[in-house]
Amino acid sequence: MDESTEQQLNLVFAALADPTRRDLVARLAGADATVGELAGPYDMSLQAVSKHVKVLEEAGLVTRSRDAQRRPVHLDAEVFDLMTKWIERYRREAEQRYRRLDALLGRMTDDNDQKHTHRRDAS
Numbered sequence: 001m002d003e004s005t006e007q008q009l010n011l012v013f014a015a016l017a018d019p020t021r022r023d024l025v026a027r028l029a030g031a032d033a034t035v036g037e038l039a040g041p042y043d044m045s046l047q048a049v050s051k052h053v054k055v056l057e058e059a060g061l062v063t064r065s066r067d068a069q070r071r072p073v074h075l076d077a078e079v080f081d082l083m084t085k086w087i088e089r090y091r092r093e094a095e096q097r098y099r100r101l102d103a104l105l106g107r108m109t110d111d112n113d114q115k116h117t118h119r120r121d122a123s
Contacts, residue, residue, distance in 0.1 A: 001086075005082065008059070008060055008079070008082065009082065009083065009086055011058060011059040011060070012059045012060065012061060012079055012082075012083060013083075014059070015055050015056050015058075015059035015061060016059075016061075018052070018055075020042065020044075020052055021052050021055060021056055024038055024049075024052060024053065024056060024062075025056065025061060025062075025075065028062060028073060028074070028075040029075055032072040032073060032074050032075075033072060033073060034070055034071060034072055034073065035049055035050050035053055035071070035073065038053065038073065053073055057073075059079070060076060060078075060079045061075065061076060061079050062074060062075055062076060063076055
């Protein structure tokens, strides 16, 4: 993984560490919205919500455009592809480790069963 990709992942995961920003992302997955529309359900100022959106924007999770007088915020799905690839890589590695552990435990169980069978046969 190159340095810029790693830096972007750091920004994305840091941005998503905040529950308000995760909620904003979840809401934007359903539809684009302005900062004012996004601020509706929160007990915080429009400026505070705008700061949350700015953090998401700096992480590459959202973009803003101009639509006449509106400035809708859009979710950028490409960043999720980057996150998914990163998560998938480590998920595969963990699965391989668990498969090796399962195989080892299986061999140990087989060895143990054989020892018990030999002891019974000898008596």
